[in-house]
Amino acid sequence: MPIPSTILIIGASRGLGHAMAAAFLEKGWTIVGTVREGGRRTLLHDLADEFAGRVEIETVDICAPDQVAALRDRLSGRMFEILFVNAGTTNNPAETIADVTTDEFVRVMVTNALSPMRVIESLEHCVATTGTIGVMSSGQGSVSNNETGMREVYRGSKAALNMFMRSFAARHAGSARAMVLMAPGWVRTELGGPDGRLSIEESVPKLVNVLLSQQGTPGLQYLDYLGRTVPW
């Protein structure tokens, strides 16, 4: 029996991250998925019951550097085919940069831009040399496509994430790893809200196939759930 491939998904308790875990399990992968501390039962725990022996649950709050460091220590010696950082947040979408409080701005920026990069910097040594590092960005992170405004702070945070990932990729030019910023489409989750264009089922299985299609292709791509390049 071949050894199953393993993906580490950061932020797999619900929404898109949980659906990604389910999709990878359906494809025969094993999962290490993270939830936040507190002992709350999550949808990932249900998957662990359903796919006994193929789901490991870890804990981390990506905004707590001590927890990220502790996760790195606990995972030392492990090797993953894919590291995918899904965790993210939003603020009130109607709040403009003129309205937002400094605390709220910092919360969104730290969660969506700084913390995913901290996780990648801390855990990249656990990714196989020909493996994949993925991050959940958003179409809203595209500077070129922003002709309508709205979701200003969120857009800024994902654009910043994209820029930090480009810097990471530049620092690792010559690496054989695939690096992918994913745009899942507007999906009906707690974050996306009820008006999203897509159901989770319409986005995530395709997104997972796009992510898998990048394996073995070095360099950074910014792709949507249909595999189309998103203009930076």
Ligand SMILES: NC(=O)c1ccc[n+]([C@@H]2O[C@H](COP(=O)([O-])OP(=O)(O)OC[C@H]3O[C@@H](n4cnc5c(N)ncnc54)[C@H](OP(=O)(O)O)[C@@H]3O)[C@@H](O)[C@H]2O)c1
């Ligand atoms: N839905 C959309 O339309 C859409 C579109 C573009 C991009 N995205 C991106 O997709 C990702 C997932 O979004 P979603 O729609 O699935 O949202 P969601 O249902 O609100 O889920 C957010 C996930 O992120 C985790 N998370 C948030 N802050 C965290 C932190 N500080 N540390 C660790 N985990 C944290 C949550 O964990 P808890 O359960 O512990 O809170 C949860 O697992 C985000 O990066 C989001 O920006 C979503």
